[in-house]
Amino acid sequence: MKKVIELKKLSKNFRIHKREQGLIGSVKALFKREYKTIEAVKKVSFDIEEGELVGFIGPNGAGKTTTLKMLSGLLYPSSGNCQVLGFRPVERKYEFLKQISLVMGQKNQLWWDLPAIETFVLNKEIYEVSDEDYKEILNELAEMLDVKEVMHQQVRKMSLGQRMKCELIASLIHKPKVLFLDEPTIGLDVVMQKKVREFILEYNRKYKATVILTSHYMDDVKEICKRIIIIDKGVIVFDGSIEKLIKKYANYKVLIPIFNGKVDSERLTKIGEVIENNGIRAVIKVGRKEVPKKASELLHEFDVDDLDINEPRLEDVVREMFGKVTIRE
Numbered sequence: 001m002k003k004v005i006e007l008k009k010l011s012k013n014f015r016i017h018k019r020e021q022g023l024i025g026s027v028k029a030l031f032k033r034e035y036k037t038i039e040a041v042k043k044v045s046f047d048i049e050e051g052e053l054v055g056f057i058g059p060n061g062a063g064k065t066t067t068l069k070m071l072s073g074l075l076y077p078s079s080g081n082c083q084v085l086g087f088r089p090v091e092r093k094y095e096f097l098k099q100i101s102l103v104m105g106q107k108n109q110l111w112w113d114l115p116a117i118e119t120f121v122l123n124k125e126i127y128e129v130s131d132e133d134y135k136e137i138l139n140e141l142a143e144m145l146d147v148k149e150v151m152h153q154q155v156r157k158m159s160l161g162q163r164m165k166c167e168l169i170a171s172l173i174h175k176p177k178v179l180f181l182d183e184p185t186i187g188l189d190v191v192m193q194k195k196v197r198e199f200i201l202e203y204n205r206k207y208k209a210t211v212i213l214t215s216h217y218m219d220d221v222k223e224i225c226k227r228i229i230i231i232d233k234g235v236i237v238f239d240g241s242i243e244k245l246i247k248k249y250a251n252y253k254v255l256i257p258i259f260n261g262k263v264d265s266e267r268l269t270k271i272g273e274v275i276e277n278n279g280i281r282a283v284i285k286v287g288r289k290e291v292p293k294k295a296s297e298l299l300h301e302f303d304v305d306d307l308d309i310n311e312p313r314l315e316d317v318v319r320e321m322f323g324k325v326t327i328r329e
């Protein structure tokens with residue numbers, strides 16, 4: 001398979017003014033500026049192959065946006081290298097820009113006072129998309145996202161979800177081969193989140209596009225990404241499948257018994273840590289190795305109607321990972 005994105009020890013430091021609080025701090029800063037360096041991205045290395053759809057996750061301030069900005073050429077790396085489609089992003093060659101797109105959920109590119117379609121036309125011109133190709137792709141995208149009517153409306157009158165869908169179309173008019181999606185589902189309701197991520201998957205499959213997606217909603221990555229890369233404090237702490245992540249970092253499974261009669265949580269503590277219990281249905285955390293023993297204990301000592309044994313949820317594993325700082329590959 002062809003490597004489309006390559007990062008080698010990519011780092012980014014920001015130098016910021018260190019200022020003491022209050023008036024005295026402001027006055028002092030007038031005479032002597034002190035600087036502090038923030039290592040936002042530290043020696044990050046990974047490769048992404050053509051057509052991969054990779055979830056890039058991590059807590060606030062971990063370095064996700066900074067990495068995506070370097071990959072799309074908006075920020076100059078402090079050290080290390082990155083290549084996208086064989087180009088050095090920071091050169092921002094037209095041939096490079098024609099093949100990528102960066103979508104930021106928190107920023108918008110659509111013209112506020114005009115119908116969304118006007119921005120699409122503008123992008124068509126910028127990227128020199130032929131009339132024929134434009135018609136075809138717009139038709140397909142508008143159909144896939146169900147905005148055929150809405151896109152003729154003034155952007156300011158759109159709902160957040162409608163606007164996000166049009167943002168996506170505006171970013172895809174030139175059919176980019178590589179897509180950097182920075183929190184494209186932020187602020188959307190659950191139904192709209194699902195629609196947007198299904199669209200991303202469809203776009204990835206249909207055009208064999210390579211996609212890096214960041215999100216704080218674990219459903220986004222869980223449902224469409226086979227591979228996830230986790231960054232924490234600028235360092236990659238995990239790169240692999242969700243199954244591997246769960247096996248590696250969660251040393252427990254969850255037993256979910258359904259009882260025939262009411263059972264107190266107190267009695268269940270001998271099985272494991274009771275996370276939830278409404279008397280009839282309980283969720284109990286049990287060490288991976290103890291699962292057979294504890295499951296049989298549960299079945300013998302309680303009146304169990306049904307029992308599920310599940311892997312922990314991705315969101316719980318990730319939450320626990322970021323709670324501890326010690327996890328490193």
Ligand SMILES: Nc1ncnc2c1ncn2[C@@H]1O[C@H](COP(=O)(O)OP(=O)(O)OP(=O)(O)O)[C@@H](O)[C@H]1O
Binds near residue numbers: 014038
């Ligand atoms: N232009 C900048 N100047 C100074 N510091 C910056 C700049 N941009 C980002 N940072 C800092 O770099 C670090 C990484 O920020 P970044 O935006 O990449 O995080 P993130 O992973 O995208 O977080 P979030 O999930 O909140 O979007 C943070 O400490 C941030 O404050």
Ligand SMILES: [Mg+2]
Binds near residue numbers: 064065066182
């Ligand atoms: Mg960010």
